[in-house]
Amino acid sequence: MAQTRRLVLLSLAALTLAACSPGAPKGVDKDALDAAVSRAIGDPDSCLLIAEQVSGKLVYRYNTHTACARPLPACAGASAGTQTIDQLLQESRKDGQARTLSCSSTADASRGVGWASGPIPGKGLVYAAMMEGSRAFPGRMMADRLSRAFKDVGL
Secondary structure (H helix, E strand, C coil), X not given: CHHHHHHHHXXXXXXXXXXXXXXXXXXXXXXXXXXXXXXXXXXXXEEEEEEECCCCCEEEEECCHHHHCCCEECCCCCCCCEECHHHHHHHHHHHCCCEEEEEECCCCCCCEEEEEEEXXXXXXXXXXXXXXXXXXXXXXXXXXXXXXXXXHCCC
């Protein structure tokens, strides 16, 4: 009886968390998008956000909120400080400009961070992506790989 109750509570918790997470852009299969993004930039320390450009409503997130919320070097000069992926998303949402940046994320240069963001042409959507770690792709490479992934799923 206790095991059944525990299973029910765990199921309810999972459903609640899933309800809080964005699904996928309209007309796009979430599983196919997850798989395409995973092939393009998949890593435990990567994140991708897609939002409606006009409203800013988040329609997709690849990876967990925790992985996506970390402030990391902004890579826009020595005095740029740090940024979060949400900040990058909002910058590209406001001005519609693409950005690709890369730099070391640790003092000893053993880890790096890549940032990529911009509009998804013809869809009214904007994306921002981040990859951090010892094998992080440069921002320009991330943008190229994501562009192909988006096309593969109809974005």
